[in-house]
Amino acid sequence: MQDLWAKIEHSVKIERVSAASPHLTYPLILDAVGMRPPEDCGGPWGYAEKLEALGDPQHEYDEEALDTLGDDHDPNAQPDIPLIEARLEALAKKWAPRTRRKA
Structure with a gap:
């Protein structure tokens, strides 16, 4: 769960709107860059400060x-796209319209 007071902002760029494909499930991921900050790290400012501290043992x-x-944290590592896709697939199934059964 994201800390609502951290005021983390995400940028979403809509490059084009296309017709839905019956062969895809939505939502879907097109691209991702960099890792997300871990939970409870103090929001964007706390995360930036912790990254600075990792680079300076005297900090x-x-x-x-x-x-x-952790000492192996790499903020430039690539996100786990298959994991993100699996989680989005689960959301798509959860959000899919359901047909009503006749009583």
Whole structure:
């Protein structure tokens, strides 16, 4: 669950609108860049500070950053697209219109 007070913003660019394809499920992912911040990291500003701390062992929040992010955290790693697709597929099934049964 995202911290509602963190005010994280996402940019969505609509490049074109096309007719729906019967062979695809919606929503779908077209592309993703970079990893999301972990939960409870202090929002975008806290995350940026923790990344800065990871790069400087003398930083006052170095230990906290290691505890929160881990020493193997790579903010430039590519997202797990198959995992995202699987989660979107589950949402598509959950949101799919259902036919009513006759009583």
